[in-house]
Amino acid sequence: xxRAPRYPIRAVSQLTGVPVETLRxxxxxxxxxxxxxxxxxxxxxxxxxRKLRLLRxxxxxxxxxxxxxxxxxxxxxxxQGESGPSEAGEGANSAGIDRLLGALERFDAxxxxxxxxxxxxxxxxxxxxxxxxxxxxxxxxxxWAGGRFSIAQEHLVSGMLRSLLGxxxxxxxxxxxxxxxxxxxxxxxxxEFGILAxxxxxxxxxxxxxxxxxxxxxxxxxxxARRTSARVVVLxxxxxxxxxxxxxxxxxxxxxxxAGVELWVGGPSTPAVExxxxxxxxxxxxxxxxxxxxxVRLGARF
Numbered sequence: 001x002x003r004a005p006r007y008p009i010r011a012v013s014q015l016t017g018v019p020v021e022t023l024r025x026x027x028x029x030x031x032x033x034x035x036x037x038x039x040x041x042x043x044x045x046x047x048x049x050r051k052l053r054l055l056r057x058x059x060x061x062x063x064x065x066x067x068x069x070x071x072x073x074x075x076x077x078x079x080q081g082e083s084g085p086s087e088a089g090e091g092a093n094s095a096g097i098d099r100l101l102g103a104l105e106r107f108d109a110x111x112x113x114x115x116x117x118x119x120x121x122x123x124x125x126x127x128x129x130x131x132x133x134x135x136x137x138x139x140x141x142x143x144w145a146g147g148r149f150s151i152a153q154e155h156l157v158s159g160m161l162r163s164l165l166g167x168x169x170x171x172x173x174x175x176x177x178x179x180x181x182x183x184x185x186x187x188x189x190x191x192e193f194g195i196l197a198x199x200x201x202x203x204x205x206x207x208x209x210x211x212x213x214x215x216x217x218x219x220x221x222x223x224x225a226r227r228t229s230a231r232v233v234v235l236x237x238x239x240x241x242x243x244x245x246x247x248x249x250x251x252x253x254x255x256x257x258x259a260g261v262e263l264w265v266g267g268p269s270t271p272a273v274e275x276x277x278x279x280x281x282x283x284x285x286x287x288x289x290x291x292x293x294x295x296v297r298l299g300a301r302f
Contacts, residue, residue: 006036006043016052019289023052025296030069047073054080059302062127066301093119093131101139104153112157116164125172125204126302129197130288133161137193162193169200169211177208179298182230184212184221186249188242194267195236198291205292205300218252225261231298232262234285239270247276254280264294 013020026032033051035042044052054076059065068076096119103111119132140157143149183199185192192214203209210228212221214236225233233253237246246265250273253263263282265273277284285291292302 006045007049008040009035009042009044012044012049012052015049016056018052018056019293019296021293022296026055026065026069029301030065032065032069051076060127060130062124062131064124064301093123093127094135097132097136097139100136100157101143104140104149104157107153107156109156109160113160113164116160120164120168125168125200128168129165129201129204133165133193133197134288137161158193162196165193165196165200166211169196169203169209172200172203174203174206174208177206180208180210180228180230181232181234181298182210182212182221182225182228183234183236184216184224185214185236186221186245187215187217188245189237189240190214191238191240192236194238195234198234198236198266198288201288201291202295202300205295205302207295207298207300218249219256221249222253222256225257230261232264233257234264234266235282237265237267237273239268239273244272247272250276250280250282254282264291266291 007015009020009023012018013023016023018026027035032055033044033048035044035048037043051073054073055065055068058068058076058079063079068079071079096115100112100115103109103115116132120128123132136157140149140154144151144154181199181202183195183202185195195214196211199209199211210224210230212224221233221235224230235246235249235253237249239246250263250265257263263277263280264285265277265282266285269277269284269286274284276282283294285294292300296302
């Protein structure tokens, strides 16, 4: 009798850090592991857990899952050992962020932009968003709060990131994708970084993207969804668009979007936004982990 430990899928998700929906998608599309089954569902062994941990680590460093899936555990371990500065792993990216911050502290816009573009060449869209852009903005915010950075320096880095991510979005766009997502923010909401980063993640995962940008009336967003045959509208809101604006946009979009088009609402939520989303049948997407799970459900490959 095989006495090797067997874990259900939710336990494996907790042990490996891979969301359940991502596990199912990896198995369905790439057969990364072949768990046993009983009447209650999938059962994973220790070898499966080890491999999935390696896959999560390497995908987080920017390696496409489609290229990793066929590798043996030995090959994955070798690749893990090789993933250093030449692969632009997390340590190298952290050093890059330090160089960026040093250049920004000196108001060296040319040096900061050069480092950003170097990282963009080395990294996948997912790694650029999650390992560079988000940590960089967080560090800049901390430095501003501590009095080391000025508002001008914060604006400088935000402008550079917005320009670079927009350029990357154009490079990684997929015109022939069967699944299209439309990204926008409602009227009065001019903070577009979150929605731009989300669009780049979707494009990097192989999905079709229509990026309308910030500060748009709900009627225009709905019209764009109809014209592009979008399957999902992703509405980004930080709450800066004026009192009740996000809630009104959610309600209006629920009325005007074609049947079958999903509405996702990203960004920090409030009880009023949660209530509006619930009434509209919209999904709240609170962070990039939740976004990636939904993108994988639509066919994204990371």
